[in-house]
Amino acid sequence: MTAVPSSVTVSPRTGALHVTGASLHLQGLSVAYGAATVLHDVTLDIAPGERVAVVGASGGGKTTLLRVLAGLTPSSTGTVQIEQAARDARVRVMFQEDRLLPWLGALDNVTLGLSRPERDFGRRALEGVGLGHRAAAYPHELSGGQRQRVALARALAHRPSLLLLDEPFGALDALTRAGMHDLLDTLLDDTGATALLVTHDLDEALKLADRVLLLSGGHVTEDLRVPTARPRQRAALEPLRVHLESRLH
Numbered sequence: 257m258t259a260v261p262s263s264v265t266v267s268p269r270t271g272a273l274h275v276t277g278a279s280l281h282l283q284g285l286s287v288a289y290g291a292a293t294v295l296h297d298v299t300l301d302i303a304p305g306e307r308v309a310v311v312g313a314s315g316g317g318k319t320t321l322l323r324v325l326a327g328l329t330p331s332s333t334g335t336v337q338i339e340q341a342a343r344d345a346r347v348r349v350m351f352q353e354d355r356l357l358p359w360l361g362a363l364d365n366v367t368l369g370l371s372r373p374e375r376d377f378g379r380r381a382l383e384g385v386g387l388g389h390r391a392a393a394y395p396h397e398l399s400g401g402q403r404q405r406v407a408l409a410r411a412l413a414h415r416p417s418l419l420l421l422d423e424p425f426g427a428l429d430a431l432t433r434a435g436m437h438d439l440l441d442t443l444l445d446d447t448g449a450t451a452l453l454v455t456h457d458l459d460e461a462l463k464l465a466d467r468v469l470l471l472s473g474g475h476v477t478e479d480l481r482v483p484t485a486r487p488r489q490r491a492a493l494e495p496l497r498v499h500l501e502s503r504l505h
């Protein structure tokens with residue numbers, strides 16, 4: 257197990273999930289579906305533990321980028337290097353749909369695929385998302401927000417060094433989504449995972465990320481650092497939001 261650096265303050269519940277985040281190096285990455293090139297010559301470095309949001313108009317290539325990093329879509333040209341500190345480090349993906357198995361309870365969904373010694377990480381992750389008391393509940397007995405919390409716990413229970421999130425809160429109402437932002441903010445701090453978040457929500461990107469990439473027509477047209485410390489107040493982010501908004505339209 258990766259040791260927890262002494263400088264990191266972690267919650268006793270989720271501290272055991274701490275990992276060294278992966279670093280990513282993309283060089284001249286292009287992806288084509290048949291004759292259509294949807295990512296053009298993307299070159300990008302992401303540091304361990306960094307949180308990067310990817311925003312942009314529909315069809316800009318955001319999900320394609322995420323799928324290449326997840327190993328679900330092959331690149332056409334260029335290289336993708338994911339450097340991980342531990343040999344058994346993992347990449348996990350969380351989608352907009354919870355993708356829970358309806359015939360399994362919350363904890364069984366979270367621990368599915370974990371080895372016996374790793375099961376405890378599942379319990380801690382479920383506690384970390386505030387659902388330790390609903391371990392036996394089936395997905396249909398949980399609200400949409402609770403199901404997404406179980407899906408987040410399932411991703412974190414694998415102690416990923418890289419967490420890929422594809423519009424994970426897109427189907428939730430605004431209030432539930434705001435709660436999920438606070439939760440994810442805390443859990444990413446606790447776990448140290450490098451995170452890439454695809455989102456349509458600029459406020460979400462600016463609240464959670466260290467960097468915001470704007471992907472337009474398959475090109476990275478902005479790579480903005482978010483200078484304010486987290487947790488962030490919406491007002492402080494307004495100039496960045498206005499800037500990104502103007503680049504989106």
Ligand SMILES: Nc1ncnc2c1ncn2[C@@H]1O[C@H](COP(=O)(O)OP(=O)(O)OP(=O)(O)O)[C@@H](O)[C@H]1O
Binds near residue numbers: 314317321
């Ligand atoms: N499997 C596929 N086969 C062919 N074309 C695809 C495939 N997946 C995506 N595309 C096309 O690639 C382009 C980029 O799609 P992608 O899903 O990466 O964009 P996106 O920025 O995530 O869009 P959205 O915000 O709408 O989810 C789109 O034109 C889409 O139609």
